[in-house]
Amino acid sequence: MSETLTRHARLASRPVSSRRRRRKLRRRRGLTALGFLSPALLIIAVFVLWPMVQALRTSFTDASLFGSSHWTGLSNYRKLISDPRFTNDLKNTAIYAVFTTVFSVGLALVLALALNQRMKGRGVFRAAFFFPFVASLSIASIAWAFMLDPQVGIVAAWLGRIGLPIGNGVRDPNWALPAVILVGIWRNVGFFMVMYLAGLQSIPAELKEAATVDGAGPIRRFTNVTWPLLSNTTMFVVMIAAIFSFQAFDQMYVMTSGGPFFRSETLVMLVYSTGFVDYRLGYASAISWVLVAIVLALSLIQLGFFARRTVRY
């Protein structure tokens, strides 16, 4: 009898002790995670968060490289609104972002679908499309500027021969922005393709087989199985593509220096030229913070949009 009681007591006490143990375990796990994360967190705090806070402070002053700076409140931000160069660059950045994001992601998906098939030379094609992402963009941009040069460029010559003249090439006010957009797409499409390939390969084959058995054709299989299951990848790729495009700098700097007459100048270029050519650090910091706010807002909107469409399986 007493033996049974003891057993009962033991049984009753078990959940309590196991809960405590679980909590302890969780705390220990949390500490371990923090331990692993702390080097990265430290680096981010020192090299990212601290400069960001400093830049925010600078954006409220008239700081230059030399001499004392004065607190000017919101004057830099107010000046931005009426600065035609800023609004022009904001427009350029928006156009650049929309076109590079849409086309690089769309093209990446098509390429990934194509290169996910069994075919000869698949590895070569995958590597070739990925290559621009690892090559130095500055050097690639010099090559592009040469190829698109209307007088000495090979691409310009081909296009001219088939009746598609590109005007004055990257120096043409109508072609400067499209040219840097083209390079932006060329640069990123391989990276997004690899992301999509990874996404495609993580889709269980039996789902597609089941759809095939149910009589779905290739298009139905794509719209009803593949595309929904790729939504996590699409979210990641679209967000990264948007962020990349807001930070575009290299190819404009190298190919057009933002010209002609600021037609291909983006916000990051404006930050550069205001901060590091004119040394108006206060104003440059204000532009940077506007850029941070735009990217942040856009990313939150995208997160909200995709969060409702995420599929778990």
Added chain:
Amino acid sequence: MMKRLTGCAVMVAATSLMLSGCGGSSSSSSATTGSATSAGGATTAAATSTSGATSTSSASASTSTSASSASPSGQASSKAPQGGGPTTSITFWNSFTSSDKPAVEALVKQFNDSGQGVKVDMTVEPFDVLTQKLLPAYAAGQGPTITTLDASQVPGIASKGVLASVDDLYGSSGLDPKTLPAASLASTMWQGKQYGVPFAAAGTMLYYNKKIFAAAGITNPPTTMDELASDAVKTTKYTSGDQTKNTYGFIVPDHAAPATWAVLLNSMGGNVVSDDGKSSEFDSPGTVKAMDFWTNLIIKNHISPAGLGGVDTDNLFAAGKAAMYINGPWASSGFKTAGIDFGVVPVPAGSAMQTCTAVSSNMHLNAKASTAQKAAAYKFFKFWNSAASQTYWAIHSAYPPNLNTVPASAIAANPTSAAFLGAKGAKFYLPGIVNATQIDSNVVVPIIQKVTEGKGTPEQLLPDASKQITALLAGQ
């Protein structure tokens, strides 16, 4: 859900900042910088002319010539030199990255080996990189003892108080200003004090392609601007569409090159800023007339593509697709390599004057240099501007000598240097103006690009541009 959102948002913000940092640092190359208003910019940009790829490779290379390792005896810097006393080390930054670099290195090595107790530690970097680094380096107290600057940069940098006056270098025991390029000395004066020591000086000249001239039946290069214009029209072969077969009569760069437009405006009585640097003349009748004249030739007669940079013009001339253009001496070596049969003549006289762009690179002393460093720097300044060094410089670079006491016969071994002694009426573009870079890259260049693209006439655009220049002159 909200927590995840915030977490992601922080991540996104952090990544975006980190990535934007990467963007900036990976693009220090390139000769197409918009900030290279000046001839010095073109010195680096243009000299590696024949291919853009060449200018990048030189751009990415930053060499530090350590003098002690270069000296034949391997003499350590701590050892006492022949003259006794300790060795003073001074740093020297310059942007002679291209064909003139070996001549600079050889002269610095000669100086370090000359037993004067000074070791010059030289860093050669592209013009735009040096310009970007210089003011931050001075602000951090890490500036070089000596740096070269383009004359147009001097007011902007001297006004920050980081350069020392070198008035006491000129005089009975030092350099004789009468023997040195007057334009270089004048352009490095700031608020009544002398801040510069001539390093390299030249005036731009007209390059012309003899083969294209012969094919068009022109026997002599132009001597007036009207002749230049008619020769340009005669030598232009233009069809729209496939432009790779076009030949252009007279190509005019509007950025990252020695100011060709300023020469064209000046020749016909126009100007960007008055010669005293006090007021804008960008909408004066002379400027409007000159800009109309050349814009017409560019738009209607296609004598030049619009929007060209210094490297573009060098490439076109080196490819034999341009009959004429104006540039400094450094470009010649690239054309020789490219096998172009070219001649060099003074820029033709216009209706108002005969002029060309003065290209002047000068040495400047750090305001924080110690007494010993200053003495050491002065020894180098005198060495550089000695007759022996300048003869060597003129023969081994494309520049004419700084000293007018070096006879042309002494540099006959280098015909290009000798020819550039003939540049006429050299004038600085935007001299003595603190905001010279902003005036050029934020106002003048975009306006010229708009006008030459046919997006407005000088009559429409110049008055407003002139107001912007007036504001920049007032320091706003």
